[in-house]
Amino acid sequence: MSSDNQNYDSWQSAQRVCVIGAGTMGAGIAAHLANIGFQVSLLDVTREAASEGLARAKAAKPPHFYVPERAADVEVGSLKDSYDLIARADWVCEAIVEKIDIKKALFAEIEPHLRPDAMISTNTSGLQISLLAQGRSDSFRRRFMGTHFFNPPRYLKLLELIPTEETDPNGVTAMSKFLEDRVARRVVVAKDTPGFIANRYGMWAMYQAIHAAERLHLTIEQVDAITGEFLGRPRSGSFRLNDIVGLDIMEDIAKNLVQRCPHDSHMGVFETPKSMKVLIEKGWIGEKARQGYYRKEGRELLALNLDTQVYNQRQEPDLPSLKELGKTPLGERIKLALDKKDEVGEFLRNYLVPVLKYADFLKKEVSHSVEDFDRVMKWGFGWKMGPFELIDAIGPDRLGLSTGSNYSEAGIRDFDGIYRQREAHPEYLQLADCPVIDGTDTYSLRDLGDGILAVALKTKMGVITPQVVSDLTEFAKERKAQPFVLTSEAKSFSAGYDLSFFDQAIDKGDYESIDRALSDLQSLGELLEEAECVAAVFGHCLGAGLEIALSCAKILAHAETNIGLPESRVGLIPGGRGTTLLRLHNQFTAKRLAEVAFTMAEGAISTSADQARSLGYLRQTDVTVYHPDRLLSAAKRMALTVGQSRRPNWHTPEGPIAGMIDRELDSGKRQGVLSDHDKTIGDKIKVIFAKAVSYEDAVRMERVEFVDLCKKALSHARIKHMLETNRPLRN
Incomplete structure (x- = not known):
């Protein structure tokens, strides 16, 4: 069935989604849509049932929401009392029990309230879509499709889109584009057969x-x-x-x-x-x-x-x-x-x-x-x-x-x-598809096209070593006039600095080499600030990896990236400008600085890019890329216009910064979250946050405090334990 006068352009700008059914899938779909910015309503037979479904989504492990605050963006209600929410919705997604008769009865009930241009779909894992549309109007059947999300929707990117023979082909095209561009799914159009594919x-x-x-x-x-x-x-x-x-x-x-x-x-x-x-x-x-x-x-x-x-x-x-x-x-x-x-x-x-x-x-x-x-x-x-x-x-x-x-x-x-011939999809640019034009043992240089290069780390898990720092420094000096994307060939952007370097230097008592390595890392960051570059991070972006990424004009982070400065877990503080940069990017209020100092002392690692922003690791100008396969193409677009990084001027907010940090650290110690040595590490962070008077003062103090921690037996024990067991030691 086709309609020559139906226009689907409005689907691409949809904002309001009504999910009917607050079970496992319905609540998961609502959470995913709220995560990426839609105005979501979640309905069930009663308001209580909808609220319980939302509560389960909030408590789910792994979490359905990127940050808990997103749950507040989901409006709950009972079906009978919420026809107005259905009437305002750009997309109504049904996700009730997998029973044909019950689904058909629901569609009969809600059809009079649907906007004539609204998207309408059923989330089913295998029921025949054409049977669900029986008895509905021509207009309904033209717009009706199956949208088979996978559980949990936040983490699994596939969506099977199942039209019927009566669905307007133009509507299928428009829905596919909407689901890819706005809902951040990878769409496969499947046939209306039992169980689909x-x-x-x-x-x-x-x-x-x-x-x-x-x-x-x-x-x-x-x-x-x-x-x-x-x-x-x-x-x-x-x-x-x-x-x-x-x-x-x-x-x-x-x-x-x-x-x-x-x-x-x-x-x-x-x-x-x-x-x-x-x-x-x-x-x-x-x-x-x-x-x-x-x-x-x-x-x-x-x-x-x-x-x-x-x-x-x-x-x-x-x-x-x-x-x-x-x-x-x-x-x-x-x-x-x-x-x-x-x-x-x-x-x-x-x-x-x-x-x-x-x-x-x-x-x-x-x-x-x-x-x-x-x-x-x-x-x-x-x-x-x-x-x-x-x-x-x-x-x-x-x-x-x-x-x-x-x-x-x-x-x-x-x-x-x-x-x-295969269709070209430049929006799904993959690093492996871009030619290598140069590089070293530690990074490859790839041509992304349009004058943009990719500098991709080649070490295991993107680990930063003195040689990586040296090679990137040489590149930044030679090529800083050409825009580039800093990323990784590994499964993660970077797991941080090579701990074995510090372990061996401590064993030898060679603290000068540690200070020199930190100075080189800080200098690399300053060089990157002068370049036109963005960081495309994914998997893990930790420690020195985050310090380098924060030196770029912008970070584009895959939504599921684990981000943090967890140096306290190995008895240290961030020493490659990480402490200084977090001080600069969170200097709005003394309270905010105290919260960030505690986060660093705890060694917290985010479970998502959005949580990293709320923890103070990412800047407000950094970008979360929600689509699982569009990180590199988004970074390339950003690199075309990004310009150089703009480091904030040093500013000391009003209020007793040191005292507020002390209160946060003391509270964490009383609650058993922080150990005595964590408190010692927190005090080092406090010194930089509260006593440094300039950027230059802060980066110098970072190195001093880092090296001092390297001399402490408890810190060295943490480093050795992590190297031997891959687990942190809270001593």
């Missing part, structure tokens, strides 16, 4: 793993080791994922798919495995029941024996093939593993081969392209390679498939066997 295929793969493990008498530890990082999947592997999803949920989805897919000859895989049946009967359905395939007792993790149905202490599996092939590129690794005459090879032949063949069987029914199919598994399930990329890596012939390659230089093979 994710549940139809992803759940089948999950069941297949259990059946293969039981048939081969493997342990769940062995299977999780194989199906985790070795297979290019999340570390949780298969059985931890089952517990996270919930065995009851898995069984419900499986039963629904079996009922709705009588034409699919592969539905036998959805027969409940023996181990799952036993666990469900006992109510041990996974994480929400505190036990499923795994059970935690104190600090011990127990694993279910699939043969005896008894929990045993978890054993680290002995699978030599995983070590032997672990560093081989993923596609080649799996290809070689399939030939192994051991547990790894046997499992992959019984699990992975059928899973890939099923993808080929299913592709045309559920998806519009193999690329869409692959994206669902990569974006929704965390696979590094989708099934069709894996088929190409292993070789279709070897799997008994006669399809030929799915991807080639000519493009993507469609279902008619024709290769079609």
Whole structure:
């Protein structure tokens, strides 16, 4: 169904969203939308039910809200008393119980109140979208689609968008753009088939793993080791994922798919495995029941024996093939593993081969392209390679498939066997796609186009070393006239300074080299202030990494970045201008400086970029990039116009700064948050915050206080403990 006179331009400027249904998904969707700036209302049968749903979202772990204050932006209400909120909404997203009749009744109730230009969608994981629209007006059906968010919405970027045959194609295009640009999701348009792509295929793969493990008498530890990082999947592997999803949920989805897919000859895989049946009967359905395939007792993790149905202490599996092939590129690794005459090879032949063949069987029914199919598994399930990329890596012939390659230089093979060119998406610029034009052992220099360079750290976890500082200093001196983005090739922007350097220098009593390293780091920061550069940070941005990033004119931070100056955890203070810069950027009031000093003494690390801003680590002018895949393109755009950094003038606010910091530190010590040595570290921060009279004075004092802490046995003990255990010591 199409409408020539329907205009969807207004969808791109939508501000008000009404989410109906305050259960796990509805409240999670409301939280995600509030996080990124929408005006959100959350409705349920009663106002109390809506408030309880919001409260659960506020208390969720991991948190649904970037900062707790965002929850105040969600207005709650009862459905019957809130038709005005529906009438004002630019988008109404239904997320009630997964029952067709109940959903249809709701749509009949709210349709008279919908604006004629409003978006209307259902969040369902598998119900037939066309059935939900039955009985509604032409206008409703033209605008109606499924929006399948993944749980939890804050953390999982995939959204399956499911139109019906009656949905206006122009509306689908407009909705896709809105969800990508404004809702910060990666959208895959799926066909209106049972379970769409994710549940139809992803759940089948999950069941297949259990059946293969039981048939081969493997342990769940062995299977999780194989199906985790070795297979290019999340570390949780298969059985931890089952517990996270919930065995009851898995069984419900499986039963629904079996009922709705009588034409699919592969539905036998959805027969409940023996181990799952036993666990469900006992109510041990996974994480929400505190036990499923795994059970935690104190600090011990127990694993279910699939043969005896008894929990045993978890054993680290002995699978030599995983070590032997672990560093081989993923596609080649799996290809070689399939030939192994051991547990790894046997499992992959019984699990992975059928899973890939099923993808080929299913592709045309559920998806519009193999690329869409692959994206669902990569974006929704965390696979590094989708099934069709894996088929190409292993070789279709070897799997008994006669399809030929799915991807080639000519493009993507469609279902008619024709290769079609991939669309260009410059907004999803990736570092790996940009050519390396220069570099050193510590950083690569890449061309982002339009005259913008990327300086990308190459050390593990972006760790800062004296050599990194030296190399970046040389670059900044030579190239400071050319705009650039400072970022990282690693999984994180930077985990901070190399602690082993300080440990070795302390062991030798070589405090001069420590002071020199700090002076070099401070000088690098000052050089970066003269350059036209922005920092694109993600993963972790800690310690010296944050100090360097704060020297850039702007930081663009991925929303989920862990940011902080946690030097107190290793007995130190930030010594590369970090203490000074936080003093400068938070000098609005004495109270604010006292709060920031306590945060530094505690060594707090944010769980999001927005929280980092509220803690005082990020500047008000720094930018949170909410879209998970647009950080680099946003940083490139910013670098085109950013100019040089403007360091604030030194200012001392009215009020007893030292006394207010003392009160914060004393309170933290009384509450058991800070130890005696934390208080000592806090006093060092206080000296700089309260007694420095200028920027130059502060950076000098930073080095003095840092070196003094290096001479204290308690600080050195913290450094050694972190190096040995990767955990902080609160001594």
